[in-house]
Amino acid sequence: MKTILVTGATSGFGKAIATTFASNGWNCIITGRRKERLQELTETLTRTYDVKVLALCFDVQNREDVIEQLQALPEEWQQIDVLVNNAGLALGRDSFDNASLDDWDIMIDTNVKGLLYVSKAIVPYMIERKAGHIINIGSIAGKEVYPNGNVYCATKHAVDAISKAQRIDLLPHRIKVTAIHPGAADTEFSVVRFKGNQEQADNVYTGYQQLVAQDIAAITYYCATLPPHVCINDLVVTPTAQANSLTLHKE
Ligand code: NDP
Ligand code: 8X3
Numbered sequence: 001m002k003t004i005l006v007t008g009a010t011s012g013f014g015k016a017i018a019t020t021f022a023s024n025g026w027n028c029i030i031t032g033r034r035k036e037r038l039q040e041l042t043e044t045l046t047r048t049y050d051v052k053v054l055a056l057c058f059d060v061q062n063r064e065d066v067i068e069q070l071q072a073l074p075e076e077w078q079q080i081d082v083l084v085n086n087a088g089l090a091l092g093r094d095s096f097d098n099a100s101l102d103d104w105d106i107m108i109d110t111n112v113k114g115l116l117y118v119s120k121a122i123v124p125y126m127i128e129r130k131a132g133h134i135i136n137i138g139s140i141a142g143k144e145v146y147p148n149g150n151v152y153c154a155t156k157h158a159v160d161a162i163s164k165a166q167r168i169d170l171l172p173h174r175i176k177v178t179a180i181h182p183g184a185a186d187t188e189f190s191v192v193r194f195k196g197n198q199e200q201a202d203n204v205y206t207g208y209q210q211l212v213a214q215d216i217a218a219i220t221y222y223c224a225t226l227p228p229h230v231c232i233n234d235l236v237v238t239p240t241a242q243a244n245s246l247t248l249h250k251e
Helices: 012-023 035-048 063-071 101-129 150-169 189-193 198-204 213-224
Strands: 003-006 027-032 053-057 082-085 132-137 175-182 234-237 242-244
Touching (some): 012 027, 012 035, 012 082, 012 213, 027 035, 035 053, 063 101, 101 132, 101 150, 175 213
Parallel strands (some): 003 027, 027 053, 082 132
16 A cells, blocks of 8 residues: 655645545545644545545644654654645735745745755655655746746745756655646635635636646646656646736636
8 A cells, every 4th residue: 555645735736635645545644734624634534535544733834843743753654655745835926025024934934945844854764665756846936937926936946946956866766756837726825825815816716717626636646656667757737728827818
């Protein structure tokens, strides 16, 4: 039986990824800050599928907590076949001069440093087995910069660069590294970005068929289940109505 660790499994892509892998018989380590949601998902997955689930509650920004909890994994959970670094967020959509330093700190600490802490804690288990697959969730914001995207785009460009670096440095250890870069997808992403303003969030997703979390889960599963000698390195996926960050065709 294989094991996946998904960060940010309490919502959106992460929840759909955990559910898809569980439905295919994978044991799941799920993480996030919202404990009740982790408990709910644990109950749903174990009740619905014949799999084991380990829920770990931590903020990926908290270096000590991340390292402590992941280095102390029970032995039966140390064989992690796939790590999906998914936890992340955008905060605000303000011009460089108007944006908040606090928002910038949180995005950098979560999207960049959090991904590094989790990877650093899990990679030794993979090196020990000479096998493993890291799948980083980037964004089309990591391929192009758009107006008022400044630091969110910078963090996702960092995810792009870190994925390339991991692929090079972890090559001798036979660890695959895949970066998946989605375009607009209807999750809690925009409600978080606009700090609870539902109207502003809904406006992002009107007038076209956006991606849904299940699309990203299916792609992640496909990437994770290719033969051992095949690795998708970099994958950009947008709604058909979206050509790039700046070009969206709304009806
Ligand atoms: P959601 O807001 O639905 O999910 C985000 C997940 O990340 C939640 O489970 C949340 O869990 C977790 N998370 C956020 N901050 C932290 C933290 N500090 N510590 C631990 N977990 C955290 O958004 P999405 O599913 O859309 O986002 C998932 C990833 O996809 C993000 O990296 C995002 O940047 C990226 N992305 C999203 C796109 C979109 O259009 N939706 C497009 C391209 C990329 P909790 O709050 O419980 O901690
Ligand atoms: C999320 C997609 O275009 O809002 O990363 O940055 S976008």
